[in-house]
Amino acid sequence: MAALAGGLAYVAHRFGSVLHYRWDWGSLGGALLHWSVAHHAWRAGLLLEGLEATLRLALWSSVLTFLLGFGFALCRISRSLYWRLLGGLYVGFVRNMPLLVFLFLFYFFLSSQILPLLGLDRLGHGAGPAARFWLGLLFGPPRELSAFVTGVFCLALFEGAYVAEILRAGLQAVPRGQWEAALGLGLGRRETLWRVILPQALRASLPALAGQVILLIKASSVASLISIPELTYMANEVSSSNDHVFETWTAAAALYFVVCFGAASLFARWERARGTALAAGPRA
Amino acid sequence: MSGRGGESAPDPTAPAIAFERVSKWFGAHAALRGVSLAVAPGERVVVCGPSGSGKSTLIRCVNRLEAHDEGRILVEGIEVDDDPRRVRAIRREVGMVFQSFNLFPHLSVLENCILAPMRVRGMARAEAEELAMSYLARVRIPEQAEKLPHALSGGQQQRVAIARALCMRPRIMLFDEPTSALDPEMIKEVLDVIGELAETGMTMVCVTHEMGFARRLADRMVFMDAGEIVEAGPPERLFRAPEAPRLRDFLAQILRD
Numbered sequence: 001m002a003a004l005a006g007g008l009a010y011v012a013h014r015f016g017s018v019l020h021y022r023w024d025w026g027s028l029g030g031a032l033l034h035w036s037v038a039h040h041a042w043r044a045g046l047l048l049e050g051l052e053a054t055l056r057l058a059l060w061s062s063v064l065t066f067l068l069g070f071g072f073a074l075c076r077i078s079r080s081l082y083w084r085l086l087g088g089l090y091v092g093f094v095r096n097m098p099l100l101v102f103l104f105l106f107y108f109f110l111s112s113q114i115l116p117l118l119g120l121d122r123l124g125h126g127a128g129p130a131a132r133f134w135l136g137l138l139f140g141p142p143r144e145l146s147a148f149v150t151g152v153f154c155l156a157l158f159e160g161a162y163v164a165e166i167l168r169a170g171l172q173a174v175p176r177g178q179w180e181a182a183l184g185l186g187l188g189r190r191e192t193l194w195r196v197i198l199p200q201a202l203r204a205s206l207p208a209l210a211g212q213v214i215l216l217i218k219a220s221s222v223a224s225l226i227s228i229p230e231l232t233y234m235a236n237e238v239s240s241s242n243d244h245v246f247e248t249w250t251a252a253a254a255l256y257f258v259v260c261f262g263a264a265s266l267f268a269r270w271e272r273a274r275g276t277a278l279a280a281g282p283r284a
Numbered sequence: 285m286s287g288r289g290g291e292s293a294p295d296p297t298a299p300a301i302a303f304e305r306v307s308k309w310f311g312a313h314a315a316l317r318g319v320s321l322a323v324a325p326g327e328r329v330v331v332c333g334p335s336g337s338g339k340s341t342l343i344r345c346v347n348r349l350e351a352h353d354e355g356r357i358l359v360e361g362i363e364v365d366d367d368p369r370r371v372r373a374i375r376r377e378v379g380m381v382f383q384s385f386n387l388f389p390h391l392s393v394l395e396n397c398i399l400a401p402m403r404v405r406g407m408a409r410a411e412a413e414e415l416a417m418s419y420l421a422r423v424r425i426p427e428q429a430e431k432l433p434h435a436l437s438g439g440q441q442q443r444v445a446i447a448r449a450l451c452m453r454p455r456i457m458l459f460d461e462p463t464s465a466l467d468p469e470m471i472k473e474v475l476d477v478i479g480e481l482a483e484t485g486m487t488m489v490c491v492t493h494e495m496g497f498a499r500r501l502a503d504r505m506v507f508m509d510a511g512e513i514v515e516a517g518p519p520e521r522l523f524r525a526p527e528a529p530r531l532r533d534f535l536a537q538i539l540r541d
Contacts (some may be wrong), residue, residue: 180349181386181445185400185452186376195399199390 027244028251031234047248050234051255056140057230058217058259059152063157065216069163074193076168087164095160100222103154107226111150144229151223158214166208170201203274210267214260221256231255292337294377295361300325300456300487306355308341308511314371315341315512318355330498330519333508334534339491342508343458346489347371359456365497376404379449383461385431385441387448393420395536404452404540413452423477429527441472445476448479457481460491480531495538499523507531 015021031045044052075087094102140148173196182192202209224233235252239245301323308316315338317337318499323329331339344350345357348364357364357534359374388396397416407415418424423443425436442462449457459478463471475497482488482501492498497521498505505519507528515528526532 028422176381177384177386177387178388180401181380181382181388184347184349184375184378184380185449186372186404187400188372191403195403200388203390 031238050231053230057220059209060152061155065159068160070163089160106154151228170205174200185190298361302358305357308352330499331491337508338511353463378456379454380458385445404448423447439473456487
């Protein structure tokens, strides 16, 4: 505690006397919210716009991460050698590469070649205003859609390898007797997996999965490097235009903290709800 | 023998279970060596023997929880083999109770019982619940229906496991050391339930170390050692006049007190 207090005091001292840094939180005002004369309303500033993009990115890549992770976890526990090899290859390939390198590879090779074929830029052209509003809220502005989709797929493919390993461990931790009891009752393998094994595996994996979601939210900051205007990208913009580096990045850190802490609390609450459901009823 | 390999409809006139020179290896270890045994419909067979003698493997081959390597196994005339359709047809008619209960811990007692009737037999929920409650009443724990398994004692859990198997209305029940994981004071409640079941005329094969129970319940006792059936016959005869030296040794050890 003393060391921590001493360290903090030293940092404060450096700010005050050595750097002669003049804190000016007022400089951030416009980057969070600003009054739009044209619209006669409060509008989100760059940082909040960035936060919105980060949430979109985190949401869709989490969904895709779980689908991929679940699919590859099933590959890894498959009885067929082919699927096991495929799952092993994916996990081995992705986990042994830095996220940033993976992102660039993915961005320059795959998305510049494959995405134009899908015609994403034309999506929503024929949509009405209501549909356009929802598309914008869920997926961001249409002209940024191609980069957004790249970012989502890249993050999901990357994090999916870790989730695959978490779920594989969870699935394999369920005792063999559970399979035997369900199969012995005449249930098929798929029903056994879905109704008996997976619920138990998920419960055991929940804490690790929560950690992985938080890592994913934070990892989404690398998407700024392929020009997705998410929180880190916007903070970079703001700090270079207002010259208040410390305030801007402190604000960005606070926003990330709120999002991650919120996600962690949601998971903790979910875990508690399932935990208390299990603890119900006295032992006879 | 009526069973051709391709058949998947049960034949009630065939033996309930027929083992024909069945062998099974775990690596280099032979768990079963050419075992032949026919269980008649309605017969109650108790399998005993020292641990590692292959008795659990024997009954686990009946519903294909283990795959045998040689010989044939026929359940009501249906051959047990790699065909998943036939395996499922057999599993629908053969109930199994395990040493370690294996209740589904995330489902309530009632949900444990209705899962298979609904998913495998296509029963409606209300009908399945009614069926489950009647069997839970029969094993004398209807009041625990809403609880999760871990809130129950071992004896209660095993009685739920029996009810769960019965909810599929099997014609054959397999018991794999059903009382071996129980505290002594709970063994009787489980044996009583199995004993009542035996009086209904259901075909039963039970692996157990409870010799008194075997003597009361079994039509036939099978003694296994080192993957072979050493001696089989009415339990009274096996207890009174065991012929094989290995059975005499086994009984001497088990009944020494």
